[in-house]
Amino acid sequence: MSVSEQIVMAHGSGSTMMRELIDEYFLSVYGSAELAQGNDSACLKLATPTTELAFTTDSYVVTPLFFAGGDIGRLAVSGTVNDLATSGATPLYLSLAFIMEEGLPLSELRLICQSIAQTAAEAQVSIVTGDTKVVPRGKGDKVYINTAGIGVFLSQRPLSGANCQPGDKILLSGTLGDHGITIVSARENLNFSTNIVSDVAPLNHLVAKVLQAAPATRCFRDPTRGGLAATINELAAQSATSMTIEESLVPVNPAVQGAAEMLGYDIYQIANEGKMVAIVPAEQATAALAAMRTDEHGKNAAIIGEVSGPPASGLPAAWVRTPFGSTRVLDMLVGEQLPRIC
Amino acid sequence: MSVSEQIVMAHGSGSTMMRELIDEYFLSVYGSAELAQGNDSACLKLATPTTELAFTTDSYVVTPLFFAGGDIGRLAVSGTVNDLATSGATPLYLSLAFIMEEGLPLSELRLICQSIAQTAAEAQVSIVTGDTKVVPRGKGDKVYINTAGIGVFLSQRPLSGANCQPGDKILLSGTLGDHGITIVSARENLNFSTNIVSDVAPLNHLVAKVLQAAPATRCFRDPTRGGLAATINELAAQSATSMTIEESLVPVNPAVQGAAEMLGYDIYQIANEGKMVAIVPAEQATAALAAMRTDEHGKNAAIIGEVSGPPASGLPAAWVRTPFGSTRVLDMLVGEQLPRIC
Numbered sequence: 001m002s003v004s005e006q007i008v009m010a011h012g013s014g015s016t017m018m019r020e021l022i023d024e025y026f027l028s029v030y031g032s033a034e035l036a037q038g039n040d041s042a043c044l045k046l047a048t049p050t051t052e053l054a055f056t057t058d059s060y061v062v063t064p065l066f067f068a069g070g071d072i073g074r075l076a077v078s079g080t081v082n083d084l085a086t087s088g089a090t091p092l093y094l095s096l097a098f099i100m101e102e103g104l105p106l107s108e109l110r111l112i113c114q115s116i117a118q119t120a121a122e123a124q125v126s127i128v129t130g131d132t133k134v135v136p137r138g139k140g141d142k143v144y145i146n147t148a149g150i151g152v153f154l155s156q157r158p159l160s161g162a163n164c165q166p167g168d169k170i171l172l173s174g175t176l177g178d179h180g181i182t183i184v185s186a187r188e189n190l191n192f193s194t195n196i197v198s199d200v201a202p203l204n205h206l207v208a209k210v211l212q213a214a215p216a217t218r219c220f221r222d223p224t225r226g227g228l229a230a231t232i233n234e235l236a237a238q239s240a241t242s243m244t245i246e247e248s249l250v251p252v253n254p255a256v257q258g259a260a261e262m263l264g265y266d267i268y269q270i271a272n273e274g275k276m277v278a279i280v281p282a283e284q285a286t287a288a289l290a291a292m293r294t295d296e297h298g299k300n301a302a303i304i305g306e307v308s309g310p311p312a313s314g315l316p317a318a319w320v321r322t323p324f325g326s327t328r329v330l331d332m333l334v335g336e337q338l339p340r341i342c
Numbered sequence: 343m344s345v346s347e348q349i350v351m352a353h354g355s356g357s358t359m360m361r362e363l364i365d366e367y368f369l370s371v372y373g374s375a376e377l378a379q380g381n382d383s384a385c386l387k388l389a390t391p392t393t394e395l396a397f398t399t400d401s402y403v404v405t406p407l408f409f410a411g412g413d414i415g416r417l418a419v420s421g422t423v424n425d426l427a428t429s430g431a432t433p434l435y436l437s438l439a440f441i442m443e444e445g446l447p448l449s450e451l452r453l454i455c456q457s458i459a460q461t462a463a464e465a466q467v468s469i470v471t472g473d474t475k476v477v478p479r480g481k482g483d484k485v486y487i488n489t490a491g492i493g494v495f496l497s498q499r500p501l502s503g504a505n506c507q508p509g510d511k512i513l514l515s516g517t518l519g520d521h522g523i524t525i526v527s528a529r530e531n532l533n534f535s536t537n538i539v540s541d542v543a544p545l546n547h548l549v550a551k552v553l554q555a556a557p558a559t560r561c562f563r564d565p566t567r568g569g570l571a572a573t574i575n576e577l578a579a580q581s582a583t584s585m586t587i588e589e590s591l592v593p594v595n596p597a598v599q600g601a602a603e604m605l606g607y608d609i610y611q612i613a614n615e616g617k618m619v620a621i622v623p624a625e626q627a628t629a630a631l632a633a634m635r636t637d638e639h640g641k642n643a644a645i646i647g648e649v650s651g652p653p654a655s656g657l658p659a660a661w662v663r664t665p666f667g668s669t670r671v672l673d674m675l676v677g678e679q680l681p682r683i684c
Binding site: 016150 | 350351352354355356357358359360379380381382383384385386387388389390391392393394395396397398399400401403424425426428429431435437438439440441470471472473475476477478480481482483486488490491492493500502503504563564566567568569572576580613674675676677678679681682
């Protein structure tokens with residue numbers, strides 16, 4: 001491969017080569033009017049005067065860059081869109097910053113940028129500002145991406161995990177574990193099954209539908225790193241409640257379940273990238289579920305458990321009831337299960 | 343060094359170890375109320391209803407992490423604050439995301455976080471949301487930081503490089519080349535001089551003072567990667583003007599000048615991290631200069647050149663007039679001068 005077909009250090013130097021890379025690979029593929037202006041910061045015009053904003057960031061270091069159902073570009077847009085959506089905000093604007101390793105094939109960068117463009121269009125967000133850095137061989141791993149995002153609250157109060165109350169229902173938008181098992185499968189060439197595919201997707205439209213149908217929804221949370229176990233433990237801690245999941249109600253793809261068991265992974269601790277947990281008052285839970293199921297990313301949604309009062313002193317706050325009727329603690333991951341999942 | 347004194351993969355896994363790292367190293371050192379809430383996105387309350395926002399991002403991959411006058415933490419806050427300030431916005435909120443390499447000493451992380459806290463306080467910005475990723479040894483270089491920032495326009499229209507007009511004056515807030523020469527000196531153990539120190543600093547207060555004194559200021563730009571040469575070329579291109587710098591008027595620390603000459607660097611192409619270029623109508627240039635000089639980071643400010651009409655067809659748009667009266671092209675960097683300067 002010739003030097004002209006891969007990233008070299010000069011692509012990150014503020015030189016004319018960086019300018020050309022930005023024009024040909026970024027602006028022409030996912031450029032917005034704001035990005036095209038080329039100022040050091042984008043000036044954003046909001047449609048209505050606003051006093052509340054949602055703001056979030058994530059870096060993406062997934063390996064491999066391309067996997068069944070997605071790639072690092074789709075992940076970088078979806079993950080940040082979903083973090084905004086969980087607060088009840090409408091995602092509007094993203095920043096996107098590359099840290100590229102010298103030697104990254106430009107053909108791979110092109111594919112990633114096309115995926116970014118497609119996912120941003122799907123989520124209806126604009127990429128308005130960016131940054132390009134290059135590090136020498138051996139100081140990175142092809143490409144890392146950071147996105148930050150801004151959302152506005154159109155009609156909805158900000159949501160928070162602290163809002164959960166005893167009696168609320170716990171909804172999950174679909175099957176658990178697909179992303180994590182896809183990544184480990186791609187990385188280790190395990191070839192478990194052809195129908196294991198990452199769920200990575202922007203879920204802001206799903207969240208908007210749920211909020212329309214169930215405006216009293218307490219909060220959303222996407223069960224990414226640490227999986228459902230981390231999400232439920234965090235929400236219980238934030239709201240000083242306890243929460244119980246009914247194992248028999250949790251949707252799981254049997255091929256994913258089999259792979260998780262073979263690998264010794266707890267399905268509740270595996271990362272998801274296109275799933276949403278919603279905590280909804282009981283009287284609106286059916287409406288919320290129906291709304292989730294109308295969305296293409298929520299077809300397999302289910303009510304999987306409920307919120308109770310504070311745990312007894314010294315007892316854990318997150319539990320699973322097994323199909324045999326016994327309950328066990330929904331343990332959070334302590335160390336590392338699967339690095340660089342996102 | 344024991345494992346407990348350095349970053350391990352589990353610090354990035356969404357596990358309890360990540361939670362403890364966030365609490366002890368990030369929240370307790372530079373935490374804001376929004377960061378402490380622990381939601382997936384921060385909810386920001388603006389003091390007044392707003393329809394225009396400034397938004398920017400940069401990743402920081404500087405090596406070494408610590409250098410005379412600063413470190414990667416001070417750089418990560420200052421760089422993004424300065425990009426917001428250039429648009430005339432008041433920087434308010436930052437996101438801050440770490441990509442750490444397994445093995446990063448926690449003692450170094452602590453110093454970086456303290457520097458972040460100090461620089462954010464100096465700039466009067468809050469760090470409201472963040473992210474933590476860990477990559478294996480050999481897939482990073484100790485730590486990379488991304489910051490994104492949001493600013494608001496209090497009373498000022500957005501500024502743009504496109505606003506420059508013939509007759510405008512070009513102001514520079516201080517000496518050129520200090521950051522770049524400091525970095526190369528630290529990296530290569532050159533020990534040129536004890537008085538070569540990085541200029542890295544947040545310049546939002548300096549910008550606010552200039553805008554107060556010279557409200558017709560056309561634009562600001564901070565001459566980082568690519569140096570003053572890139573800044574002047576970009577501004578001339580954006581505004582379809584030509585620009586000429588008077589070499590005799592450009593402030594340079596003699597020790598930095600000597601080092602640049604020894605290394606064969608063009609002083610105009612060296613990166614700065616605490617300098618601001620302002621383009622100001624001639625009738626307000628003196629007031630703008632006086633305002634710059636009242637700021638601690640603008641003591642050596644000078645008027646260094648002026649804007650003229652569009653360049654003749656086929657001719658370059660950016661020029662330097664030498665002390666001997668001749669003019670030469672202010673060339674932009676084509677390839678790589680000094681990698682990982684910021």
